[in-house]
Amino acid sequence: RKEVEQDPGPFNVPEGATVAFNCTYSNSASQSFFWYRQDCRKEPKLLMSVYSSGNEDGRFTAQLNRASQYISLLIRDSKLSDSATYLCVVMDSNYQLIWGAGTKLIIKP
């Protein structure tokens, strides 16, 4: 079993729709969680950190469920510019980042 698992997609979503991704992690001692987005052939960019209480940044909402060991990302009112690969990242107790393989999102007009 991979340490961090994501559905690779692609998720084909019409513009304006709401889309959600989940990511599961295997190490219960993981301490920090992040969502990054990566555009084709570009570097990852931090989208948001994920806090235990859940957090929201504009159209993006992240949730953490420690009991079930998953994090989620919700995108509301999706835009064409949201098309990218979304990477789930988990930091272990040694401050090492464990990367998911990413979920590809395609927003269609």
Next chain:
Amino acid sequence: GAVVSQHPSRVICKSGTSVKIECRSLDFQATTMFWYRQFPKQSLMLMATSNEGSKATYEQGVEKDKFLINHASLTLSTLTVTSAHPEDSSFYICSAVVGNSNQPQHFGDGTRLSIL
């Protein structure tokens, strides 16, 4: 936000050439920088952790004599791919952390290395 600059962005060279990639933190000091490699459609893979003023820590399977890392100052780390071969062709990305180790990493633009 924190800015990390990486140079060059694209390298195409012949097999056997050594290639140096620079990673700079532009508006903050980075005690620790990280070097990753990403093959097409795969996850980022950590190669090594670069610590200012000390030797880098390499991940299992990464040859330290092949991938030389020098972190000479708090704003610059370099990765040299020595005697590069076609199988070294990849996307190399550096990152740095602002503040404590539990903070998110910020990435440079990446270097696309193609060895002919």
